[in-house]
Amino acid sequence: MNARILILAGDGVGPEVTQATKRVLEHVAQKFSHSFTFSEGLIGGCAIDATGSALPEATVKAAETADAVLLGAVGGPKWDDPKAKTRPEDGLLAIRKALKLYANLRPVKVYPELAYASPLKPEIIAGVDFLVVRELTGGLYFGQPKERRTRADGGTTAVDTLEYHDYEVQRILKLAFELAASRRNIVASVDKANVLETSRLWREYATALAKDYPATTLQHVLVDTAAMRLVMSPSHFDVLVTENTFGDILTDEAAVLVGSMGLLPSASIGEVKNSKGLPLGLYEPIHGSAPDIAGKGIANPVGTILSAAMLLRHSLGLVSEADAVENAVEAALKEGARTADLTKADALSTAQMTDKILSHL
Ligand code: IPM
């Protein structure tokens, strides 16, 4: 297969982890006789510095013609001024919107050999294997109006709008039900239906849609309860589906279970199809730019490498290749390979960790 992959390294540790992952993808191409063409583009703080925009038009064009996009991370203290007109994070939100990536998939799976690194007791995290399906292009992040107002008394009022359209709710719920079918077939729809009108709409559609999926168990879970269950009985979850802001918060909480944020991948997909007739997706680790360790060559590449596995699976349909990458990561971890986020002694560098994974591929 020929495939075009756009790499948006971004800021902080982004360049280090995407370079490591490119080596893995090159290895996969060679081993399975594919031809991957890589190109690079700007997003985030580095894009602001170079062009004044967090998402230059050239990056959008390049992404639209690629089969998939691999992203490192955006943001850093340099661009943190709350009064700044553009922020690195705007680039991420804008590319999600531009590519219509309405679904963010964040799988959370505990590796038994890393149980020591989790702040939770081993018996609580044993068997944790769930998928969060987060709505990504609606809700508070994008609802209008979103502004500051000066009141008649001279004070300031800030407004964000929580708005959801029927089609946005229906398509994300449908995707969650479909993904559940190839798992344990339990969908937890997370909402705040005791308070929010958007959540009541959400719950109504989830209940209606469940009729089309008789083999699936649907549970409605209030978001505060979900936050509690994630640390009390996380292994009970299979698929969680929720709106944008709830999903943002719950996925950081969920990331803690596995022992390090550096381990977790994500995929953002939508309706736009690539040259393979598969979803054009954006794949990124969930750890962010980690400015404290940027440039040191010690970041854990696993989250990005597993994101590349999701890329192979979802955007290129290369299932055996994706399995091979995931198995290689697992084998390297079993063998004891650890970056600094997972061990105090004998930590491997980003490049050494990548070498270990490649040796199992
Ligand atoms: C995430 C991040 C982003 C979000 C930020 C960087 C805008 O926290 O992908 O979860 O809130 O969606």
Ligand code: MG
């Ligand atoms: Mg987040």
